[in-house]
Amino acid sequence: MSQPIILQSTLDVIDYVWLYIDQQREWSERSNRDYWRRPRLTDLEAVRLRLLFLNTELQRVGIRELEEPTDREQSTSWLYYEQEHEVIPIYDEALALVSRAQILAESAVPYLLAFMGIPGTKSGIDVENHDSKGYHFHYGKVKNDTLKRYDVLLTFNKIDAGEDKYPIRNIPLHIERHASAKCYHIDASTIGHNRRLPIYLVCKKAMISRGLESFMTPSHDSWQFYPAV
Numbered sequence: 001m002s003q004p005i006i007l008q009s010t011l012d013v014i015d016y017v018w019l020y021i022d023q024q025r026e027w028s029e030r031s032n033r034d035y036w037r038r039p040r041l042t043d044l045e046a047v048r049l050r051l052l053f054l055n056t057e058l059q060r061v062g063i064r065e066l067e068e069p070t071d072r073e074q075s076t077s078w079l080y081y082e083q084e085h086e087v088i089p090i091y092d093e094a095l096a097l098v099s100r101a102q103i104l105a106e107s108a109v110p111y112l113l114a115f116m117g118i119p120g121t122k123s124g125i126d127v128e129n130h131d132s133k134g135y136h137f138h139y140g141k142v143k144n145d146t147l148k149r150y151d152v153l154l155t156f157n158k159i160d161a162g163e164d165k166y167p168i169r170n171i172p173l174h175i176e177r178h179a180s181a182k183c184y185h186i187d188a189s190t191i192g193h194n195r196r197l198p199i200y201l202v203c204k205k206a207m208i209s210r211g212l213e214s215f216m217t218p219s220h221d222s223w224q225f226y227p228a229v
Contacts, residue, residue, distance in 0.1 A: 004044040009078040010103065014047070017054045017115060024061060044081055048103050051079075051112060058111040076118060079103050080133070087147055088206070090198050094147050095154075096138040097206050100216060134216035137203050140184070151183035152176065154199070154225060155216045156207050167212045173200050176222035188225065200226040 079102055086097040106113060136155035140147045152175050160171045175188055191199075207215060223229075 005082040005084065005098075006044065006047055007078060007081065010047060010051075010081070013078045013112075013116065014050050014054065017058070017112065020115075021054070021057050021061065044103065047081070051104055051109055055109040055112040058115050076106060076113070079106065079109075084138075085135075086206075088202050089142065090195075090202060092142060093195075094140060094142050095199065095202055096140070096147050096149070097135060097210075098138055098153075099135050100133055102133070135207075135210055135214050136216045137206075138178070139186075139199065149183045150186035151178060152186060152188055153178040154203060155218055155222075156203075156212055157218050158212055158215065161212055165213070167204075167208065170227060171204065171207075171212075172224045173203055173226045174218040174222040175225035176219050191225075193228065196226045196228060 080100045081103050082098050082100050084096050084098050088095045088097070134155075136153050138147070138149045138153055140149040142148070154173055154175050156167070156171060157174060160168050162168055
């Protein structure tokens, strides 16, 4: 089992909220600026403690929701981390089967959620973003026995199931942009059929063995990778 992988969006939220409180010069006496050195991308406990600490600081200074539109994602995806379970080689590339789980429950950081403008958190916690959970795939190049990830992820959609809940024949594989720490950019449109087909077959086999219901729902920004449309 590999180490946990922290999403870039999580580190961005930590930096963003830290900067806001720092600009207000509202740190509590017990805070320590050295504490805010960026955590390692595998240090799950350090990230968890930072999010809890920021939530406490926001409560202390008096929380307000973001007043102006922001290009930051207005979701709770930054409350999740990834765990790599299996790497499946495909020629000189590979697919990694990855799951996503919560760093903290929404109920543990209500002031942080409200500050980030998450809908449904101003009057109480009722947010459960189950679509961000579940298995999915990362695709990349193998170098020195390590998978160098491209900035995409692949997954299936739970709605593509028959009445018996079993995946439909030729169930589509979806692809979307993804950034977990530093990823290599790839233009998915340049991936030809001869590469898409083996990728699809490997993903479908893993999906059937794990169960379609266990996979992460594609985002609204995803598109069909195979069969190509």
